[in-house]
Amino acid sequence: xxxxxxxxxxxxxxxxxxxxxxxxxxxxxxxxxxxxxxxxxxxxxxxxxxxxxxxxxxxxxxxxxxxxxxxxxxxxxxxxxxxxxxxxxxxxxxxxxxxxxxxxxxxxxx
Amino acid sequence: xxxxxxxxxxxxxxxxxxxxxxxxxxxxxxxxxxxxxxxxxxxxxxxxxxxxxxxxxxxxxxxxxxxxxxxxxxxxxxxxxxxxxxxxxxxxxxxxxxxxxxxxxxxxxxxxxxxxxxxxx
Numbered sequence: 515x516x517x518x519x520x521x522x523x524x525x526x527x528x529x530x531x532x533x534x535x536x537x538x539x540x541x542x543x544x545x546x547x548x549x550x551x552x553x554x555x556x557x558x559x560x561x562x563x564x565x566x567x568x569x570x571x572x573x574x575x576x577x578x579x580x581x582x583x584x585x586x587x588x589x590x591x592x593x594x595x596x597x598x599x600x601x602x603x604x605x606x607x608x609x610x611x612x613x614x615x616x617x618x619x620x621x622x623x624x
Numbered sequence: 625x626x627x628x629x630x631x632x633x634x635x636x637x638x639x640x641x642x643x644x645x646x647x648x649x650x651x652x653x654x655x656x657x658x659x660x661x662x663x664x665x666x667x668x669x670x671x672x673x674x675x676x677x678x679x680x681x682x683x684x685x686x687x688x689x690x691x692x693x694x695x696x697x698x699x700x701x702x703x704x705x706x707x708x709x710x711x712x713x714x715x716x717x718x719x720x721x722x723x724x725x726x727x728x729x730x731x732x733x734x735x736x737x738x739x740x741x742x743x744x745x
Binding site for chain 2: 561562
């Protein structure tokens with residue numbers, strides 16, 4: 515049950531696009547389309563932003579998009595806004611019938 | 625409104641036990657698998673345990689296996705986490721989360737606000 519690998523930080527100026535990667539193995543990200551992404555503001559509970567690799571829940575801006583290639587998933591935030599500054603976590607179903615999270619990425623809007 | 629409310633956290637000595645509860649409302653509880661996820665102070669999210677809609681499938685993280693027990697009471701719309709032999713490294717904010725599906729783990733679409741567990745002498 516090793517954590518998925520995310521960069522500790524990412525940043526961009528308002529209006530720019532930023533992509534966060536999430537690397538796993540063929541036993542998790544590479545083997546299943548159950549990759550999800552969560553946004554967490556300080557002192558708040560996580561919020562689902564992307565599920566099943568590319569799908570957005572109702573109410574999530576279409577500036578947020580997800581993708582996957584092999585064992586790596588990615589979250590892209592386009593048209594970066596101040597309120598996007600938060601921690602982002604990826605998650606995946608695993609072959610051992612469990613779940614795993616990434617270590618988290620702190621997104622800073624410059 | 626779909627809502628999850630955790631309770632039962634507190635300060636406990638190493639080696640002792642604690643039982644967390646999660647009260648669900650606003651959705652058909654027994655139509656969904658449920659999860660416990662924790663977050664140590666200043667750290668990232670860590671998946672702890674999951675239970676299917678009918679308790680037929682239960683899984684644990686290696687870090688808690690043999691010490692924690694997840695359960696649910698669909699008649700009471702409630703999820704539980706019995707935590708035994710607590711260690712300092714179990715100190716965290718514990719979240720209850722709803723899965724989108726009945727069984728098989730997919731994604732967590734609703735989260736509670738969490739309950740804090742502190743293990744210290």
